[in-house]
Amino acid sequence: MDVKLIQACCEPVLTGSLGIPEAEDLADAFKVLADPVRLRLLSLIANAPEGEMCACDLVGPLERSQPTVSHHLSILAGAGLLTREQRGKWAWFRVVPERVTVLRDALDLG
Amino acid sequence: MDVKLIQACCEPVLTGSLGIPEAEDLADAFKVLADPVRLRLLSLIANAPEGEMCACDLVGPLERSQPTVSHHLSILAGAGLLTREQRGKWAWFRVVPERVTVLRDALDLG
């Protein structure tokens, strides 16, 4: 995947005319959300007790191989939807709600 | 594409634990938005003078072939994001804002 940082780029889709580059950026951003494994990763991490989770505890619930989970975590982090913090040999992830808000705002109505 | 009707299915991603089927439905819905041509179609139609546009006036601005535009219009209509009305030999499309809202709500924060 084309892991590009999600940024506010434009008026909401329905209230302003969307240029070609803006449409491509937005489409890339939605592409990150267009996978059930990534949506569940976001959900699991956002609802974790301390708002964070270790990668080691994410493989089980998702029923995917460890490399696959790592792949999706890296896409989410690359888009800025997750932060990654290394503590010893474990990697801990947190959701960045502001990034989700950017996408939500793109769907605002006039 | 798996053109499935977009429906409110679940708690927002970040405030409730997302089950497997709900995650798949949501991912399918975001997949519809994850294409620059479809985003520009939504934008063009939503910002048209009367809130509607004829398919014949959409091919030009998009710089895609007529079959390709027709393909994307059918995916958007299948997802319920557009309505299609046939008038004589022309097909007119309108945005259904409530469907967009369903996706926006899925991105609400706790």
Place this chain on the structure above:
DNA sequence: TCAATACATCGATGGCTATCGAAATGAGGC
């Protein structure tokens, strides 16, 4: 009835991506 226009469908193709096993990287502990 015929030609022209608008749009959808079909079939094929090229590119992208999710997935996995295997190998590499890197951090702790002994």
Place this chain on the structure above:
DNA sequence: GCCTCATTTCGATAGCCATCGATGTATTGA
């Protein structure tokens, strides 16, 4: 310096999807 464990990266594969040309269908007007 080794060994182990967590994680990432690599290479390969299978399936999906955007795209287009060609064709089919329907409507309008001459």
